[in-house]
Amino acid sequence: MKLIKLASITKKLAVGALAAFLLIFLPFHMGMNLCILRDDGGEWYRNVCHFMGTNYIVKCFEIVLLLCVVFHIVLTFILWLENRAARPVRYAVSQKSKTHQGSKWMIITGGLIFVFLILHFINFYFAKTGLVEGKYVVKVEKVQKAFSAKAMAIQQGQMKEADMQKLQKEYMSIMAAGEKLASDGKYYVNLSKQDLQTYFGENVEEYDYEPDFYNMARDLFHNPLYVIIYLLSFVILAIHLLHGVVSVFQTYGLMNEKYSKAISYLAIIYAIVIPLGFAIVPIQVILF
């Protein structure tokens, strides 16, 4: 049974190419996450998030990345179905041959990673697109800028006295919130949609609020259940990568007697270092 009429190797090459893209992406994501660890109230992390969330090239990549994930999953699943069909009668005794680490469980580890990805999307990506409620951040300087713009308009007589009073009231309310929220004097953070309405009124759009990934992450990482799920997911990712990385090289014919050992070691290093880099963040957050 062939669901896609392409040579088996071509299909594998496609899966490999998609995987390779994801492999390149992972270190970037990890680097971004590691910014959480910096003791700067989330400044670096927020800057990175801001860049990632607003740069158009990055946005293009985001789409490509999403497609990669989808096609990687769809293709491997199809291959899995085809491969199962190649053995219609299964063995009575389960196979005991020595296999490459993790290779037998790719479809399962992959599936679990997919489940984690959904969770991850709900938590972060969907918050960004507004599909689910998240926490938000507003920059103090943005508020100040907006106010001074308005104040300028009033001074130049373009605004009425009544407006002036309203503005002052609004300013007071935000400042009051500010004392509570903008501890470092730079951000109003960890605001829910409700908070935004309460503190910034109807004109909240003017203040360019963004999702507060820093606090969302830290909040999540204070939830032990989430941390356990998170850490488990990265153990699973490590298992997936242990085989996946070597597999990409093998499929692209980049293994030979001379340097296959070196590649195997590099793959192991990659498969351990990357998930470890991710895992270190919640551990630090929950422990310290």
Place this chain on the structure above:
Amino acid sequence: MATLNSKIPQGSLSEKWTNYKASQKLVNPANKRKLDVIVVGTGLAGASAAASLGALGFNVKVFCIQDSPRRAHSIAAQGGINAAKNYPNDGDSIGRLFYDTIKGGDYRAREANVYRLAEVSNNIIDQCVAQGVPFARDYSGYLANRSFGGAQVSRTFYAKGQTGQQLLLGAYSALSKQIKEGTVKLYTRREMENLVVIDGKARGIITRDLVTGKLERWFGHCVVLATGGYGNVYYLSTNAMGSNGSAAVQCYKKGAYFANPCYVQIHPTCIPVHGDYQSKLTLMSESLRNDGRIWVPKKLEDAQAIREGKKTANDIPEEDRDYYLERRYPAFGNLVPRDIASRAAKERCDAGYGVGTGKAVFLDFSSAINRLGKDKVAERYGNLFQMYQKIEDENPYETPMKIYPAVHYTMGGLWVDYELQTTIPGLFAAGECNFSDHGANRLGASALMQGLADGYFVLPYTVQNYLAAEIYNQPIPTTHQEFDKAEDEVKERIAKILSIKGKTTVDTLQKELGHVMWEYVGMGRTKEGLQKALPLIENVKQRFWSDVRVDESEDCLNPELEKALRLADHLELASLIARDALQREESCGGHFREEHQTEEGEAKRDDENFMFVGAWEYKEGAEPQMHKEDLNYEFIKVQTRNYK
């Protein structure tokens, strides 16, 4: 004698094949398509013949009993293939290879055939390299050679310890190409059960589909038999379980003469017998004798202690070891021809110096390991050592191997003329299943050479020469009465075997036959022994036809029935071997009659009375009749074989 015309072309030895090729008849391409050729067997000879004839444009049908042509037992040949390339510049030439082969065969082979073999040997290597056979090479990138028994030059090309495999896969790939191109049709799991002869010519075969049990008829303008040897008559041999002489016997019964059946080669380096359950013996390549030294203890008490497990080989000091081959044959040492090495081992063991079960000698690599290093030895023989270790559970790098002679190859076979045609016109025989090139003893690395020479470079010419006259003959429909008759014979035979429903299994009877053959028609034969053997064989034969028990499933895979059908034919052959051995009152090559030996225990030929090929004619219900083809040595001086 008119019936045994060997059709040797005129001219001097080196011109004969050239002359033949220049004057043979050809078939034009349009006619080739209309001519059917049946090839039975897909070993080196069969596969190469089918591929070559297919490439020429003939309509070839090829049959094998296994599930794939690549399984043929040629695949198990380990050591190498000879050719007179003289790449090492050590004095080799076509003439030298010719001479060595004739001498190795103890002056019992036909000069013209052997010369042709030596002549085409070089083409074989070229052909195989072009097919992608990965022969061993030196750092220069050029082909490497090693030496083999019976030669003082290095002329053996090899591919690790798997030369037969690589050559067969080469032929198999050529065959596969022709199958794809449609000139060859492949029929697997089919066993030839009968030959169809119409108006005195071979016109087809009856096969049994081993999976469905169905009998099938096949027409061919000619039939090429390449079904290998009959070593399994001895039950324990280095042959594969399925190797058999059945097809050859069927042809013999239809009128093809069977030549020199008593020439059976006993290979000196096999893993010894363990017990009754044993089904086969494993060969350890002759190439091991390049670097391995064969010895037994000098003292009887040491041999005794080793047998009882009180001492090991490593406990015997150098001065107490008897390197008997080096002692007896200083010029060739461990590399004497197989028959001589085998007999020498038997002689030592019979004298009580055997190790292991008493029927084994040591093959020691310690001096080679010291000289070359373990890595070099592993590179040369690694896979053989591993094979030995798996079977014997001993590490040959540390303790010497134990080896003993075992039945390996049969020089005898269907009688063929220079064109490889049997006494039935249109029936050709190639490879081990004919008798032609090895005389009374085959040299190591010569079987591969002969199989491929026959298939690639001889049959394409001689078969064409025969078929040139066949273009006038339309294919005969397989409804012809002779096909009916042939199929009925097979049906009858199968029905008869299945109806016996006796108590003895085929294996039991085959083992019994094997014991008789090894005991009385084995390495050392005597008149009394042979006379004793004949009634014993007859006895097994009678028990077979009255008491054999075969599983009855007829319409599906039934290995028991296959074995029974083969055993029936092997019983026929067994008595023929014994009869021929009895007739040949001399010792030559693989045939050693204890009455005929020199004072030093060497074989003593009788050229005066026995310089002939004994070709046996089957007589229904009577004793077979022997015809003689005299061997005339025009170009070579017949001498006593001397390897001292």
Place this chain on the structure above:
Amino acid sequence: MDLTLKIWRQENAKAKGHFETYKLTDISPECSFLEMLDILNEQLINDNIAHPVCFDNDCREGICGMCGLYINGRPHGPDEGVTTCQLHMRRFHDGDTITIEPWRAKPFPVIKDLVVDRSAFDKIIQAGGYTSATTGGVPDANAIPIPKHKADEAMDSASCIGCGACVAACKNASAMLFVSGKVSQLALLPQGKTEAAIRVKRMVKKMDELGFGSCTNTFACEAECPKQLKRTNIARMNREFICAKVCSEEK
């Protein structure tokens, strides 16, 4: 030693199969696995218990590739680098239960009991596993020098015996190791280079057509190959395939 055997019995290709249990006593540890089955068959015939168990075998020295049984979850049983016929009973213990199954793969249908049809392998070779040199008219064997390491590697790749253990071991029933052995051998040698691109494409196509699974690099094939063909062959074939698709102008 005493053994309990659970053996797959299936009358013919169409019949439904099942496991049958047999007891054997007093088996010598020096006995080979197939000789043990011979003893079983001898018993089955003598005691009129059942039809003897059919299993493919021929050379019994590990080179013809005919034998192949799936023993306790591993093709060719628990020993490394051997075929079933080279497996000896000393690898088992007294009282063991041994489950014996035929190779399982869609392109290897069961013919009877433990015998499967492996003609799919022949078809793959017929699709391109050769050089097109016909008999005669080839240059001298030493006309083209071949670097020793290449010749050696080609030899290693060529040592495949076509037993099908790689397919049997692979969770996807993939034939990649088998195919890549031949592709590698011929791609490494100058004689095979001429047709390398078309060969790999044709052989892969045929392999897919026949219903073998695709390779997911689990390397079970390498672990079970009696001739220890290496996974690098598969990598080389992938490389050859990419080159054939991308670099070769031949369609």
